[in-house]
Amino acid sequence: MSSTETAVAAVPRPGDPELAELVAEVAADAARRRAAGGTEPPNRAIAAITRLRLGAVRVPTADGGPGWSVTELFGLLIDLAEADPDVPHILRVHYGFVEELYRLPRTERKSAWLPEVLAGKLIGGxxxxxxxxxxxxxxxxxxxxxxxxxxxxxxxxxxxxxxxxxxxxxxxxxxxxxxxxxxxxxxxxxxxxxxxxxxxxxxxxxxxxxxxxxxxxxxxxxxxxFRDPRSPDRPRQAFPQLYLHAIAAGILRSVAADAAELVRSRVRNFVFANTEEPRHDPQLLAVIGELDAAAFAAESIVLSAAAAQDLSFAAARSRGVDPDLEAESARRAAQAKIAIEEFALRAAGRVFDVGGASATRAAAGLDRHWRNLRTLFSHNPAAYKARALGDLLVNGQPLPLAGHF
CATH class of the missing domain: 2.40.110.10 (Butyryl-CoA Dehydrogenase, subunit A, domain 2)
Structure with a gap:
């Protein structure tokens, strides 16, 4: 492990202006790269995240970090995903690694990595x-x-x-x-x-x-x-599963925003439409309202489930893994998956209902929302999780002790 001195500037705290500036920077860079053909990776965004040392947001204040809660982290992930969903996804393994460092039992070998995390270094998987x-x-x-x-x-x-x-x-x-x-x-x-x-x-x-x-x-x-997550005394893997749905919530914000801009910028309507200007057409406005509500629902569900993660992670850091809290966080993450996925994919398709044929042009790039959501949701199958939730509710059968729960 290389020796790295911690930077002087403090890691941002929730609400700090640097975070809003970062999100705007990531969004602008993503738009630039899409306009250039979409082949360039988000190197600028990752460099900015490294500069601000955002990989250390979950490090406690006692260790020199800002001490963000899990819920606050998920709020940042949603913001970043709205700007560019690839960016928070890149950080998924890193944030899971930081949680492992703080989970009891603490060891010298785990603690030796904390200076690297505080210095802004990132760990991929x-x-x-x-x-x-x-x-x-x-x-x-x-x-x-x-x-x-x-x-x-x-x-x-x-x-x-x-x-x-x-x-x-x-x-x-x-x-x-x-x-x-x-x-x-x-x-x-x-x-x-x-x-x-x-x-x-x-x-x-x-x-x-x-x-x-x-x-x-x-x-x-x-x-x-390495401790197998299928062991009863080990933490479940609800965090990386819910993490994907934070990205989805951010994507749905983009869906609503892109649909609104599409209607706002259109200068002509169909001859049989309700109004001459699309921006005042009640049918189109209703679709925009539904997309806005879908984004709100997804974000609310994710943050509610993240609150269960806060409880299980706090226990793992202070007194050790609590199987009951782990089971509850796994249940909430599975519920979030089942609740969000169908309406999210439907919303990503409905953006085309307000734009006409021109919205399907490759240059518009609106198909990226559905493709990104479909890819995220395919990380583990919803049908198995729905069955497991039903078995829990009807028969009291615990959720599987497996990495995808």
Whole structure:
């Protein structure tokens, strides 16, 4: 781990003007990149986030951070997602890593990473592999082979979210006679290769492609133990699941704003419409109102579910993982997913109801909202979660102890 001095300027607190300026900067850069063809990644946005050290917002004030709550973090994620949904997605693994550092038991090895977080350094992830193992069973083909002073890492990962934008990449791999370990290594270490081959229909610049590790040196101090989330005394993984729906809430804000601008800027209407000017057409205004309400509903649901995360995370930091609070936060995150997804996708399609055929032009880019939402929602299947919620309500069957809950 490199030694890095903490910057003098304080990490912003909720409501600080730097945050509004950042969001505006991210939105302007996203619009510029879309106008230029949409192939350029959001490097400027990540540089600005690094400069403000926003990866440290959840660090307590006692440790030199601003001590944001989970709910406050989710509010920022929604703002950033409205500006550019790729940007908060890039940070998803990083924020989960910070929570792990503070979860009891605290150890020297975990605490050693806090100066890096406070300095603004970002950690991407290289966890999932393409293969025959069931999703979420925490079985990996990647290996950490013992070597003098540590290990040698070999493997091929897919869905390497944020990896190419970070300073470090976190990798999970099998270690002989130990089981699964996490390794955190610099992204530019010899043997680390990121292949930008993510070709999903949405969230195109999240660095969710392949990362290859070939005989990468890993020091013993760069590893952390891995505890299977399916163990009853381990934290559930509701946070990264709800995180995706914070991004969705921000996207729905963009849907409503883009639809409003589309109606406001139109100069002609259909001959059989209610008014000459689209901006005064009651039918079109009703659609805009429905989209605005959908954005409000999604944000309200996400922030309500995030409040349950605040309780479970506070317990994990102060007295250890509380299974009841973890179960409740998992239930709220699953409810949020089921509640939001159908109306969000419908809203992303309805934007075309107020624009006519010209709204479908590629230059308008309005299809990006549906594609981004569909990609986010496909991270785990809604049908299984709906069934699990029903089984809980009818039969009292607990939600599965699995990483996707």
């Amino acid at each position: 290289a966890l999932t592999e393409l293969g025959t193992h069931n999703v979420g069973d925490y079985t990996y083909d990647s290996t950490l082979t013992p070597a003098p002073g540590g290990y040698r890492l070999d493997g091929r990962k897919f869905y390497s979210t944020g990896a190419r934008y970070g300073d470090y990449v976190r990798v999970t791999a099998n270690a002989p006679e130990i089981g699964v370990l996490s390794a955190i290594v610099p992204v530019d270490r010899p043997g680390v290769e990121h292949i930008d081959d993510w070709d999903g229909i949405g969230q195109r610049h999240t660095s969710s492609g392949t990362t290859v590790f070939t005989d990468v040196a890993v020091a013993e101090t760069e590893t952390l133990p």
